[in-house]
Amino acid sequence: MASPRRLQVNESASISVVRFKDQKIIDPVAIQELGQELFDLIEKDDRKKIVLNFDNVEFLSSAALGKLITFEKKAKRTGAQMILTNISPEIYQVFAITNLDKLFKIKDSEADALAVL
Amino acid sequence: MSATPPSDERSLQVALPSSLDAYHGFIQSIMEHLEELGWSGSNLFAIQMALEESISNAIRHGNKEDPSKQVVIECELSSVRFWIRVCDEGAGFDPKKVPDCCDPDRLEIPGGRGLALMQAFMSRMEYNDRGNCLTMEKSLSAASSGCSCD
Structure with a gap:
């Protein structure tokens, strides 16, 4: 994949560990770019196991949630597994309020995710 | 607004252009005011969410990013209360008709x-x-009024 602007991707064995460079995921252009970089992971790079590490993320908008939902759908279509980790209590509340904690597989830590992928 | 507001209360009114890249500076200034007033942690997060969602909705769905329209915001801030009114120039909508996003x-x-x-x-x-x-x-x-999705 081309050098990502919004994501830091570390490939480990068959697992892609993705971190977000933006602390606040709110800017529409940034969300669009971030979404495309995520989509490229499964559509161009054919990654099948992905960990999304939210350690650096302090805030995200509903528009960012929408992009994550689209990514989850694409991942499901391509047979890719995805786990979200290191989510702060405030952002976890955002997932819980919108019931997205039931859509996404969420683990406390990256190690927990790697252990089950 | 009260005729004799508490000494720490601040009021402001702004008119923002209908552009999705033109309101984050305003939100940042509100967050800085609130921090000066002693707000912190999850309460600040909650207010930032409300500001982000209400203003972006007004620009995107209300004014449909029409550059001839504005989003008018009135805001009152104190150490114990955050109050805001966000008005767009759109036709309006019925929030009761918005589908429940939390429906499985x-x-x-x-x-x-x-x-x-x-x-x-x-x-x-x-x-x-x-x-x-x-x-x-x-x-x-x-x-807080709690989760609306239960």
Whole structure:
């Protein structure tokens, strides 16, 4: 994949560990770019196991949630597994309020995710 | 607004252009005011969410990013209360007709989560009859209204 602007991707064995460079995921252009970089992971790079590490993320908008939902759908279509980790209590509340904690597989830590992928 | 507001209360009114890249500076200034007034942590997060979702909705869905239209914001800030009214120049909408984003059958549909987030994070939230003005309040003395999706 081309050098990502919004994501830091570390490939480990068959697992892609993705971190977000933006602390606040709110800017529409940034969300669009971030979404495309995520989509490229499964559509161009054919990654099948992905960990999304939210350690650096302090805030995200509903528009960012929408992009994550689209990514989850694409991942499901391509047979890719995805786990979200290191989510702060405030952002976890955002997932819980919108019931997205039931859509996404969420683990406390990256190690927990790697252990089950 | 009260005729004799508490000494720490600040009021402001702004008119923002209908551009999705033109309001983050305003939100940042509100957050800085609130920090100076002693707000912190999850309460600041909640208010940032309400600001982000209400203003972006007004620009995107209300004014449809029409550069000839503005979003008018009135805001009152104190050490214990955040109050805001966000008005756009759109036709308005009926929030009761917005599909429940938390319906298990709709979880995979992107969008439509801003209302649920604002409702959960604010103490009070209501639209005017036309549906183009949103008033919200968060009081430190009142508990959050909680998750709207249960």
